[in-house]
Amino acid sequence: xxxxxxxxxxxxxxxxxxxxxxxxxxxxxxxxxxxxxxxxxxxxxxxxxxxxxxxxxxxxxxxxxxxxxxxxxxxxxxxxxxxxxxxxxxxxxxxxxxxxxxxxxxxxxxxxxxxxxxxxxxxxxxxxxxxxxxxxxxxxxxxxxxxxxxxxxxxxxxxxxxxxxxxxxxxxxxxxxxxxxxxxxxxxxxxxxxxxxxxxxxxxxxxxxxxxxxxxxxxxxxxxxxxxxxxxxxxxxxxxxxxxxxxxxxxxxxxxxxxxxxxxxxxxxxxxxxxxxxxxxxxxxxxxxxxxxxxxxxxxxxxxxxxxxxxxxxxxxxxxxxxxxxxxxxxxxxxxxxxxxxxxxxxxxxxxxxxxxxxxxxxxxxxxxxxxxxxxxxxxxxxxxxxxxxxxxxxxxxxxxxxxxxxxxxxxxxxxxxxxxxxxxxxxxxxxxxxxxxxxxxxxxxxxxxxxxxxxxxxxxx
Ligand code: FCB
Numbered sequence: 001x002x003x004x005x006x007x008x009x010x011x012x013x014x015x016x017x018x019x020x021x022x023x024x025x026x027x028x029x030x031x032x033x034x035x036x037x038x039x040x041x042x043x044x045x046x047x048x049x050x051x052x053x054x055x056x057x058x059x060x061x062x063x064x065x066x067x068x069x070x071x072x073x074x075x076x077x078x079x080x081x082x083x084x085x086x087x088x089x090x091x092x093x094x095x096x097x098x099x100x101x102x103x104x105x106x107x108x109x110x111x112x113x114x115x116x117x118x119x120x121x122x123x124x125x126x127x128x129x130x131x132x133x134x135x136x137x138x139x140x141x142x143x144x145x146x147x148x149x150x151x152x153x154x155x156x157x158x159x160x161x162x163x164x165x166x167x168x169x170x171x172x173x174x175x176x177x178x179x180x181x182x183x184x185x186x187x188x189x190x191x192x193x194x195x196x197x198x199x200x201x202x203x204x205x206x207x208x209x210x211x212x213x214x215x216x217x218x219x220x221x222x223x224x225x226x227x228x229x230x231x232x233x234x235x236x237x238x239x240x241x242x243x244x245x246x247x248x249x250x251x252x253x254x255x256x257x258x259x260x261x262x263x264x265x266x267x268x269x270x271x272x273x274x275x276x277x278x279x280x281x282x283x284x285x286x287x288x289x290x291x292x293x294x295x296x297x298x299x300x301x302x303x304x305x306x307x308x309x310x311x312x313x314x315x316x317x318x319x320x321x322x323x324x325x326x327x328x329x330x331x332x333x334x335x336x337x338x339x340x341x342x343x344x345x346x347x348x349x350x351x352x353x354x355x356x357x358x359x360x361x362x363x364x365x366x367x368x369x370x371x372x373x374x375x376x377x378x379x380x381x382x383x384x385x386x387x388x389x390x391x392x393x394x395x396x397x398x399x400x401x402x403x404x405x406x407x408x409x410x411x412x413x414x415x416x417x418x419x420x421x422x423x424x425x426x427x428x429x430x431x432x433x434x435x436x437x438x439x440x441x442x443x444x445x446x447x448x449x450x451x452x453x454x455x456x457x458x459x460x461x462x
Contacts, residue, residue, distance in 0.1 A: 038094025
């Protein structure tokens with residue numbers, strides 16, 4: 001083990017801390033038309049000329065649908081105790097309403113069983129963006145009917161997977177679905193309307209709250225929550241205009257989701273800015289959205305630098321950039337968590353995604369991704385610092401288990417700690433996978449020593 005990248009070793013995490021890796025259905029499964037699966041909005045979006053940087057799609061991806069057993073072995077060999085994945089809604093309910101697809105349901109049931117058999121806790125996300133295209137044809141998340149369809153789908157998944165999973169997440173990153181999917185249009189379904197964006201975000205939140213209530217009424221007793229993409233938002237300059245814009249964007253990214261969930265209200269400044277583009281909210285909606293959650297998932301990658309002219313580019317900050325041109329800013333993770341802990345009555349937090357794309361090169365069967373190791377090491381260290389200040393964090397998951405389809409960047413950007421050769425589908429541990437494995441072994445040893453110490457103290461042995 002290299003002597004470098006040991007910041008994270010300065011901390012001993014609780015023995016029951018959750019250490020995982022994460023993926024999502026569309027990004028890894030492939031088998032886009034197999035066994036009765038219906039098309040999702042991402043299958044459609046990939047066909048739009050210019051939508052995906054390398055003109056690729058999710059037809060094959062990592063062939064996880066066929067290789068899932070070997071992939072479960074791969075996950076187990078990392079030494080993690082958790083795996084976060086998502087269910088493809090159109091795989092289990094091709095039209096998004098009506099009949100369910102037994103083959104699809106069975107796929108996830110088998111996956112869950114195999115994970116549990118290996119001692120890996122399954123963290124199930126119900127919506128990681130691949131909405132059935134048939135529902136988009138009826139307006140998608142902008143149509144309030146989709147809320148009830150989602151609750152029905154979630155209920156069926158609960159019937160099938162039950163209380164043997166570790167947790168259910170309703171939505172992954174509703175801001176991304178709303179804003180990148182319906183305002184900038186760079187993600188599926190590729191629309192460009194701010195009014196639609198805000199209505200979509202409201203329906204996502206509403207369906208989140210309704211799902212919590214429905215699953216609990218069905219006897220669900222595993223933790224339920226949502227995953228938000230959050231970051232500190234800072235102005236690009238000291239100008240009054242940039243500073244005002246940063247406050248508004250913080251409102252749109254963080255407070256727009258946190259306030260209704262934890263305070264039963266949408267932020268006033270964002271509402272005022274929206275004017276006639278504010279969403280339609282029915283009486284009682286906010287009560288449903290504020291249904292208490294068991295945990296909050298936070299995906300953290302970078303900070304947001306904003307300027308009044310609308311550009312989001314970091315302006316010569318001097319911070320290193322990853323292969324997505326995202327600033328590497330580990331302090332942002334501690335800052336974010338400490339601020340959230342001050343502003344909201346937080347339930348336990350899981351960092352459900354953290355990681356980076358770096359220009360990996362496979363050389364003689366090895367990928368020496370020291371930059372990714374440094375990134376993960378620094379972020380685990382930043383996480384521990386926030387925990388030391390009292391932020392309740394229960395787990396951390398690396399994005400991603402393996403290289404996969406990175407949305408509009410296609411396969412060109414690699415986030416995995418396991419390298420995928422797409423021609424052969426061969427998986428190869430990168431140096432970062434070995435590093436994570438060693439780190440987890442070290443954590444277990446620390447706990448072992450701590451426990452031995454406790455026993456010694458109790459029995460008076462030294
Ligand atoms: C997040 C997504 C995840 C992955 C990472 C890099 O926004 O949830 O699917 O694409 O970014």
